[in-house]
Amino acid sequence: EKWPRGDEKVWKAAIRGVDKDVSDITTSVVHHVQTSLARQAHNLDNFGAYQAAALSVRDNLLVNWNETQLHFNRSGSKRAYYLSLEFLMGRTLDNALLNLGLKEKYNDGIDKLGFNLEDLLDQERDAALGNGGLGRLAACYLDSSASQELPLWGYGLRYQYGIFQQLIGPDGSQLEAPDPWLQHDNPWELPRLDVTYEIRFYGHSERIEDGKAIWSGGQEVLAIAYDVMIPGYDTKNTNNLRLWESKPKRGFDLNSFNAGDYERAVESSNSAAAITSVLYPNDHTTFGKELRLKQQYFWTAASLADILRRFKNLDKPITEFPDYVSIQLNDTHPTLAIPELMRILVDEEDVSWTNAWDIVTRTFFFTNHTVLPEALEKWPVPLMQHLLPRHMQIIFDINLVFLQAVEKKFPGDRERLARMSLIEEGIPQNIRMANLACIGSHKVNGVAELHSELVRATIMKDFVDFYGVSKFFNVTNGITPRRWLDQCNPGLSKLISETLKLPKAAFLKDLTKLEGLLDHLDDPQFLKKWAAVKQSNKERLAHYVETTLGFTINTQAMFDVQIKASDLLYCQIALLTASLTAFARVQGGSFWRQTLNIMGVIHRYIKLKTMTPAERKKANPKVVFFAGKAAPGYYIAKLTIRLIVNVARIINEDPDTKDLLSLFFLPDYSVSLAEILIPASDISQHISTAGTEASGTSNMKFWLERRTPYGANIEIAEEVGESNVFFFGHLTPAVEELRYQHLYHPVPLEQKCPALAEAVQAVASGLFGDGGVYEPLLNTIRQNDYYLLTEDFDSYIQALALVDEAYQDRMEWIKKSVRTTAKMGKFSSDRAIQDYAQECWVSSERIVHNQCIDLIGL
Ligand code: TH1
Structure with missing residues (x-):
């Protein structure tokens, strides 16, 4: 069948023709005022104008996003995935305008419509799906990978409530209020109601032959995808952040409903929706809470199912999974992805235990962000057993095979075995997530030279002895110069550009160029x-x-x-x-x-x-x-x-x-x-x-x-x-x-x-x-x-x-x-993301800028 139908030139022109001139911009904004918002000029306030402007900018992003995804689908390149429970994105409109190079035009267009762009920017609510550094780092890395044209997707949770709003009470104390950031439509996300997965909790796991098991019963919850487009700077390349929302699988329990017990009927549907309702507001320590563990599994299981589905479209043997997929674990929070991938491979894909473990350990990479002992994640065995019975079996099995290997290398060193075990003895026993993340990953890194040295010398010392030091490396954190120089400090960015006689893109894409400023000290x-x-x-x-x-x-x-x-x-x-x-x-x-x-x-x-x-x-x-x-x-x-x-x-x-x-x-x-x-x-x-x-x-x-x-x-x-x-x-x-x-x-x-x-x-x-x-x-x-x-x-x-x-x-x-x-x-986070690409996702192909532009998503 001919694709596209009809005249290809007409299609191309129509796709390309979005928002090129100021007049196109005003047309597109007004179009959204009238159609998407169903409002008119006479009752348009700043917030409405912001929404219309945002939707109009989103149109540009969507075109680029489609082209980028089509390009990567067709080229079948290797992809990297960044799994993070937190993405502290902040606002999007200003960043999108700058990255698309459309800020001045929108300034003019909005001005012509009688509004002020800066006022509209101020209408946007922060997407505050993070506590602090860890989440902001993830956001910087998304910006850098999009700008560097690396095929990297983020996976996270679509919390209904982000980090709490802080108020100061009459006596000067901090008061907390919820952050209902989704109260109004969020123009930056795209619900993908067709992309859903069923995620199981509880139930029982029955071992059958060859290390396999059947996990059944319990509760099933639906994961629904929401996509957030991540524009690169000075490129059409537009990556994706996919956030999962939880929904009950069936509306409510019909039996209880028919029996007249309405509360009971909605109970389980409420508990399903609760999974993604709120971000835990504690840095470093949130262990032992069942809901947090549920969040972790819900998110890793949905993300893996999605990644696997994309891989299967390539029609390659499963043993080649790591050649097409790298998964970066942002701290230990997504560590359950390791036993989950084992479960899929062994129980569902008929892969032997040994081959499955080989695939797993070539796929994952683990970033550690803290060496504080009290910040190292641990989960009680009884809780894991109850919530994820099959995963508990798998963790025990991984542990057994691993400790046998340790015993072989260091015969009779029982203390070492106790330290390296995935299970910490005690009442109750606890699962050491950092140990699991380490042995299930190809490589482990810290986030600054000294920190990485500490990782090697303290919490991972035994593992360095066992694996050798080359598994452990450093990637010093970075920040994106787009947001943290150009966007928040436009005056400085302009002055630097004038002084260095360089277009802004030159130093915003290669921050080492700032060194040229040293020539102007006098x-x-x-x-x-x-x-x-x-x-x-x-x-x-x-x-x-x-x-x-x-x-x-x-x-x-x-x-x-x-x-x-x-x-x-x-x-x-x-x-x-x-x-x-x-x-x-x-x-x-x-x-x-x-x-x-x-x-x-x-x-x-x-x-x-x-x-x-x-x-x-x-x-x-x-x-x-x-x-x-x-x-x-x-x-x-x-x-x-x-x-x-x-x-x-x-x-x-x-x-x-x-x-x-x-x-x-x-x-x-x-x-x-x-x-x-x-x-x-x-x-x-x-x-x-x-x-x-x-x-x-x-x-x-x-x-x-x-x-x-x-x-x-x-x-x-x-x-x-x-x-x-x-x-x-x-x-x-x-x-x-x-x-x-x-x-x-x-x-x-x-x-x-x-x-x-x-x-x-x-x-x-x-x-x-x-x-x-x-x-x-x-x-x-x-x-x-x-x-x-x-x-x-x-x-x-x-x-x-x-x-x-x-x-x-x-x-x-x-x-x-x-x-x-x-x-x-x-x-610069550009340097950091390159470090990750080179050290971890080695064969991640870079796409060439022009190639991407020339491919129109038909
Ligand atoms: C932070 C570190 O404290 C900070 O030094 C670092 O710059 C940042 O991560 C990015 O690497 C961490 N945040 C968290 C949050 C949780 C658990 C551990 C850490 S470490 C929930």
């Missing part, structure tokens, strides 16, 4: 412009603070920012958007270190209060910003937020000091808020870094013994030069020893660290409202001081003084800022 005109960009970003933030909190701020002051808690990604972003950074050497739990910062602010306030007016004249005016969400159950973290808010209330009203020091806690931290906050910062504080959410003992000791700061900090310092960042803190190798001293030979706070004692006393005495409220927080400092604030406070204050001093020499400060930005090339 050009005063350029430095002036650089400073002017920063100033206008500060004005933008000031405007935001004014409209949201009702405060006017001094934009001549230094802006000092501490956002979220433990995130290296954000410190890279801060550098890219041209501000300086202070890193702490001794690592502490996240919110505890915000305590360090707030105590530093109180200290500064007390000092300012005691100064004479003449002395005050010499002080460096400063505005301190905090933003971040505390896990809802993390009491001390929430108390810290309350303290910050109440200190701000006093300080910001004090006529003696308010021009010299003010403090803001910006509620409801999000990607969109980060986009305003980060480009406006003069300095950002990373005084607690990766993976230190709760505590940490052996690993911390290890870091300190190595006399190095943690994670990518060191790599950043290596790149930008130590003189362009401020390190501080204890370099003692003996954190355990310090803790021991604190515990058994306590020295009163007043003696140990008078400056900190004074700040603590100010809080206790009620200077910032009822001091008694904060006793539990203050006691963590006075009593065991697990995070060693008393050890670090003085050097922290000294570091801040150095920052103040350095800021006085404004020209030199600007130069530092240029130098750091210039050296950020390594931290």
Whole structure:
């Protein structure tokens, strides 16, 4: 049969003819106003105009998306899949316009229709399907793979509710409200009601011959696909993020319904829908909860079924699966994909156990994001047995074969066997997901040089002994320069383009080109412009603070920012958007270190209060910003937020000091808020870094013994030069020893660290409202001081003084800022995704830009 039907030229012209001119744009937007929204010009508000504009942009994406998928289907290339429980995408419209190169045209078109594009962009709700760094990393990787024309799809869950909205109550406490981000139609997703899979839970598994089993009974839930198009930058290549929604398989239980028991009739359908209803709002620790385990299996099983179906279209023998499919596991959350693929191969595809294991271990790749022992996922055996009886059998079988191999290599080493076993003994027994992810994967990586070294030296040490070191490697995290330079800091992007005499695409696609900025360090005109960009970003933030909190701020002051808690990604972003950074050497739990910062602010306030007016004249005016969400159950973290808010209330009203020091806690931290906050910062504080959410003992000791700061900090310092960042803190190798001293030979706070004692006393005495409220927080400092604030406070204050001093020499400060930005090339997520492609998905074919464009999806 002829394909397409009719005249091919007419088809091509019709497909191509979307949104090329401003007049096409206005036509397409108005078309959506009238048809998709069923509205008219006279009753169109900003939100309606946003929706129509978004739908019109989506038309462009769809055409590109179709062409891209057709191209990859036809070429039969190998594909890579990124399985992540979190994708912290933020907003889409601005990003899509920039990546498609249509921003200016839409600006004009929207303007002609009597609206303002910036206002429309502001109407969009963030897609906040993530807690923090891990989810934002996944989002950056999607942007990079699309831009690099790599055939990579993301798989995740379509949560009805993303990370909670943070409100501040009258007493200054964090309040949580649901985030109903899907309340209005989401123009960026495409329901694929035809792409559905049935996912089983519970029931029983009966072993038959050859290691096979039949799993039946229990509950079946439907997974429905929603596709989110991911446009590449400066290419038509458009990748896909497929998110699954859970639905009951049958509407409701007809028997109960007929018997008049309506509640019972909808019960099981409610429980099916509950699976994808909400994102768990805890970083690092969410174990033991049945619903979370259900989410993990639901998502991995649906994704694997989908991947397998696509593979089968290629008509290749199943043994070639790994030649066409690579699956990257973003942390241990998708580890159930390993026993699930075993189950499919052995029970359904008639593959022998040995061959199945060979296929599995050539398909999966595992990224570890933390070495904190309490953050390593474990699931109780009884829970797994109940929810996924067949998978429990498979995990036991994998374990048996594996431990036999270990025994062969290290005969009689029982302790080693116990450590490496997938099962941790105890009551109940637990399944160690990191061990399973490691042995079921072809390779394992950490997310920064030092972190990867730690992975090899600590949690994976036995596995390095067993497999050899080449299975373990590093991919330092990266961020996308499209969103974190061009989109959130357009002034800087423009200046860089003019200065380097390069089109933006040149450095946005090859960030190492920023090094060229170093040739302009002696050009005063350029430095002036650089400073002017920063100033206008500060004005933008000031405007935001004014409209949201009702405060006017001094934009001549230094802006000092501490956002979220433990995130290296954000410190890279801060550098890219041209501000300086202070890193702490001794690592502490996240919110505890915000305590360090707030105590530093109180200290500064007390000092300012005691100064004479003449002395005050010499002080460096400063505005301190905090933003971040505390896990809802993390009491001390929430108390810290309350303290910050109440200190701000006093300080910001004090006529003696308010021009010299003010403090803001910006509620409801999000990607969109980060986009305003980060480009406006003069300095950002990373005084607690990766993976230190709760505590940490052996690993911390290890870091300190190595006399190095943690994670990518060191790599950043290596790149930008130590003189362009401020390190501080204890370099003692003996954190355990310090803790021991604190515990058994306590020295009163007043003696140990008078400056900190004074700040603590100010809080206790009620200077910032009822001091008694904060006793539990203050006691963590006075009593065991697990995070060693008393050890670090003085050097922290000294570091801040150095920052103040350095800021006085404004020209030199600007130069530092240029130098750091210039050296950020390594931290592009384009580089990171290339590392993954080369190390893991080796034969992932790259598609050639033009090839893709020329293929019209007919
Ligand atoms: C974070 C790490 O803490 C952070 O340092 C890193 O930059 C980021 O991942 C990206 O690699 C992690 N987030 C989570 C979230 C959960 C479990 C473990 C980690 S590690 C739920």
